[in-house]
Amino acid sequence: MFSPFEYKRPETIEEVFELLNQNDNSQIVAGGTDLLVKLREAESSPDFLIDIKELDELKGIEQENNEIKIGALTTITEIKENKLIKDKLYALYQAASEFGCYEIRNRATIGGNVVHASPGAEYGVPLFALEAEVEVVGQNGIKRLPIEEFWYDVGRVKLDNELLKSIIINIDKNEKSSYHRLSRVEGMDLAVVNTALVKRSDNKYRSYFGTVARTPYQNKKIDAILSKENFNKKSFKKIQDIINESVSPRSSSLRASPEYKKRMVVSLLKKCLRDIGELGDDIDG
Numbered sequence: 001m002f003s004p005f006e007y008k009r010p011e012t013i014e015e016v017f018e019l020l021n022q023n024d025n026s027q028i029v030a031g032g033t034d035l036l037v038k039l040r041e042a043e044s045s046p047d048f049l050i051d052i053k054e055l056d057e058l059k060g061i062e063q064e065n066n067e068i069k070i071g072a073l074t075t076i077t078e079i080k081e082n083k084l085i086k087d088k089l090y091a092l093y094q095a096a097s098e099f100g101c102y103e104i105r106n107r108a109t110i111g112g113n114v115v116h117a118s119p120g121a122e123y124g125v126p127l128f129a130l131e132a133e134v135e136v137v138g139q140n141g142i143k144r145l146p147i148e149e150f151w152y153d154v155g156r157v158k159l160d161n162e163l164l165k166s167i168i169i170n171i172d173k174n175e176k177s178s179y180h181r182l183s184r185v186e187g188m189d190l191a192v193v194n195t196a197l198v199k200r201s202d203n204k205y206r207s208y209f210g211t212v213a214r215t216p217y218q219n220k221k222i223d224a225i226l227s228k229e230n231f232n233k234k235s236f237k238k239i240q241d242i243i244n245e246s247v248s249p250r251s252s253s254l255r256a257s258p259e260y261k262k263r264m265v266v267s268l269l270k271k272c273l274r275d276i277g278e279l280g281d282d283i284d285g
């Protein structure tokens with residue numbers, strides 16, 4: 001059951017801060033696809049709901065020099081249909097294609113996905129692998145910080161009466177990228193596990209695995225193997241050994257056992273390598 005709350009739809013960022021200052025127990029809402037579930041299940045009961053969908057400063061996808069900036073209010077459909085994203089940041093296009101269903105993609109925003117900071121969120125592993133930065137706007141102006149500093153634990157991001165304004169990715173650094181996920185039901189279920197891989201322009205790789213740790217997981221030893229060796233069955237055995245030794249996914253997960261997750265992220269990594277064109281057909285999937 002929803003508790004009663006007052007609904008506001010400010011048109012400027014300044015008005016958002018005024019409302020946040022006036023009401024201690026207020027909550028920002030963008031697409032509402034995470035928040036409304038929480039309200040319905042009484043996990044959150046704000047007195048004020050501040051709908052930020054009118055804020056033009058938080059919308060749109062644009063390229064400025066060597067950076068692509070994605071406004072926090074950009075919907076998953078907008079990402080999926082954007083040519084710049086498909087051409088330059090393929091992993092983000094793939095994540096949008098795997099995301100939810102048509103109706104959810106039309107409402108859900110990339111900003112809401114990042115702020116919700118769920119371990120299996122579609123935009124966890126690819127944004128970490130792409131070394132994304134976030135722009136946060138507060139009453140004292142705008143600051144920019146790396147995503148791994150911003151998104152620091154399950155459901156926890158560094159926001160203090162502030163808004164996530166945009167996500168910024170350097171396209172010179174990131175040459176090719178790929179994302180894959182495994183889910184129990186296609187589309188309408190969160191990822192059981194997910195994996196993103198980026199080949200940088202200096203020929204180094206960055207890989208991230210989702211749902212095996214509290215935040216998207218990177219192991220630099222794996223990236224060194226990917227960056228140095230010709231891929232073969234032996235390399236994958238080493239990567240699997242590193243995953244087995246270094247991560248311990250939660251055993252209470254309803255979606256899959258830790259052992260299954262650990263095997264599947266490596267299998268998804270193979271798919272990513274195939275997308276990037278670095279894996280011969282002789283390696284089993």
Ligand SMILES: Cc1cc2nc3c(=O)[nH]c(=O)nc-3n(C[C@H](O)[C@H](O)[C@H](O)COP(=O)(O)OP(=O)(O)OC[C@H]3O[C@@H](n4cnc5c(N)ncnc54)[C@H](O)[C@@H]3O)c2cc1C
Pocket residue numbers: 027028029030031032033034035036037058072073098099100101104107108109110111112113114115116120121122123159162163164165187188189190191
């Ligand atoms: C049926 C269904 C299917 C789903 N499928 C998937 C899926 O396949 N993959 C996946 O990753 N997720 C999935 N989700 C979860 C959800 O849709 C996403 O996490 C979505 O991106 C959340 O965005 P939103 O705009 O709806 O966020 P909201 O629900 O509006 O907000 C989420 C949180 O972020 C805060 N917030 C939002 N925007 C900002 C901002 N700019 N600044 C500061 N705080 C902000 C809100 O206060 C709230 O705490 C699904 C949800 C449902 C109900």
